[in-house]
Amino acid sequence: MKLIVVTSNVHKAGEVAAFFSGIAEVEHVSLEIPEYRFPKVREIAEEKARYAYRTLQRPLIVDDTGFFIDALNGFPGPNAAYVFETIGNRGILKLMAGVTDRRAHFETVIAYASAEGVKSFPGIIEGTVVSPRGRDGFGYDPIFLYEGRTLAEIPLNEKSMISHRARALDAFRTWIIRTEEPAGD
Template sequence: MSLLFVTTNAGKVREARDYLDADVTQFDYDYAEVQSDDLGEIAARGAREAYEAAGGDDPVIVDDSGLFVGGLDGFPGPYSSYVEDTLGIERVWELAADLDDRAAAFRSVVAYADGETVETFTGEVPGRIVAPRGTGGFGFDPIFEHDGETFAEMDTEAKNVVSHRGRALASLAEWLAER
């Protein structure tokens, strides 16, 4: 089976190849991202659009992820990329630093579209917001701690073992195996 992963991030493609028994190819396509509080809606709409743009030969997968901070009522959630670009991780840390509830979760929804069906698969990893630590990863990794270590302190392999995207991809892999 061949799958097109709609992303500009080659690291995400490598991660998908680790989980999926498929030929995963990167498809660089900038779909129109619907504004929604629901990661599943965003990913599903993107997958439908990308499938059409790719010509409808191979199924596509799209992932949408976000950081959800409990004490901030889930902010930044699906707006994480925009918040990182505009506020930055230091300012998000400052918002969370004095909260009683710094529990957080990284969530990812991977949407699969093949022209007949669109299915979504969710992965989540729990953690908490901490002062920035570490030099690896990207995005909010330096302020997201899971089991005593920030994602930025983990090497790529260790992070992928527990990642929210990996958990969503594992669910997709199970679903594909049952088809």
């Protein structure tokens, strides 16, 4: 079985390939996809999948991720990448100054597109916002505490098995194994 992952992030494509080792051959395709703005990560991922499928005309997956902070009414939400690029972790921590409710979560949605349409698979991890810790990871990893460690303190091989993306990929993998729908060989 061949699975096409559409992303401009080579590391993400490698993570997907490792996740599907022995199940599917993963092909990485980099494609410029418009930056969709919807209130839900699922809507963004699904629209990205539709666009990529219309362009490539082959079954594929894309993903999208949001970072949601309870005390900030879910901000930055599906705009997490833009917010990180503009204010970064320092800006998030400034917004959180004096806030006692530090609960937050990451959500990744894997969207699979084929001739039959689009199906999505969410993955969520709950945690809290803390002062930066750890040297690994990227983005919000140093300020997101999950089960006693920030994502930046968790070794990459372990993180790739427990993350929000891993949970979404696991749901998708379970579905693939059950349906064996993806083609493209």
